[in-house]
Amino acid sequence: MAADPLSRVFAALADPTRRDLVARLAVADATVGDLAEPYDVSVQAVSKHLRVLEDAGLVSRSRDAQRRPVHLEAEVLDLMTAWIERYRRQAEERYRRLDDVLASMPDDSDSTTGPTTERGNPS
C-alpha cells in the first residue's frame, strides 16, 4: 500500500463511507459498533475502513473495556490542505500572469492557439 503519507490520506478519503465516518467522528468519538450501525455492511467491513483511516493517521483507537472508542485526529487534514492550496495558488498565479501577457499583447494570431509556446522544456 502506498508508502507516502499524503497518498494514504487521499486514498483514505476517496471512499464515501470513510468520508462519512470522518464526518461523524468530527461530531463525537464513537465505538466501532455505533459507527457501523447506520450502514448496511458488516461490522468487520467498518473495522477495515477504520484501519485504513488509522493507517492514514486520521483516526486513533483506544480501549475502554471491550469497546474501542475511535477518535478523529484532524491535524492530518492540514497535510492535504497544504498540498492542495499550494498548487491551486500556483495555478491561479499563472493565470494571472498569463492574463497580463495577453493584455500587453495587442493581437498575434499565432499565439492565440495556446500557451504551449512558453513551455520550458527539461533535459
Place this chain on the structure above:
Amino acid sequence: MAADPLSRVFAALADPTRRDLVARLAVADATVGDLAEPYDVSVQAVSKHLRVLEDAGLVSRSRDAQRRPVHLEAEVLDLMTAWIERYRRQAEERYRRLDDVLASMPDDSDSTTGPTTERGNPS
C-alpha cells in the same frame, strides 16, 4: 468507478505520479509526451493517469495538431478544501467545547478515562 465527484478527486490525487502531474501542470500546460518524459513508465501509462485526472475534472485536454496539450483545471480543488475544512473546523470546535467542559469541572476521577460519557447514541 466511484460515481461521486468528491471520491473521484480524492482518488485521483491518491497517486504520487498523478500529484506530480498536477504539480507540473500548475506551472504550465504540457503535452502528454512532455509529461511522460521524466517518469520511467510508458506514455500509455501516463495517458491513463491523465484520463483519471480528466474524469475527476482536474484536467482538460485540447487539440493542437497531433499534440494534445493538457491543462490544469484548478477549481475542482476547492471542492476538496471545502470538504476538508468543514470537518477540520467542526473537530476543532468540538475540542474547544470539551476543553471548556473540562475546565469548568474541578476534578472527577470517573470521567478522566475518556470523553465517551457524552456520546449521543442513536436509535
Place this chain on the structure above:
DNA sequence: CGCCTCCTCAACCAAGTGGTTGACAAAGGT
C-alpha cells in the same frame, strides 16, 4: 463459571488499478 458483547483476524471472492505490449488513428514533415 459460563455466556454474551464488542471487536479483530484470516481466508476467500469479485471488481478495480497501474502497469505492460501491440495495433492503429491522426496530422506533419520531406
Place this chain on the structure above:
DNA sequence: ACCTTTGTCAACCACTTGGTTGAGGAGGCG
C-alpha cells in the same frame, strides 16, 4: 505519397480493495 511523431485503444497481468463469512480473543455480567 511515404514515414515519423504523438497519442489513444485493447488485451492482458499482478496486485490491491471492499466486501463477505467464520473463528476467536478480551472483557464485563448473571
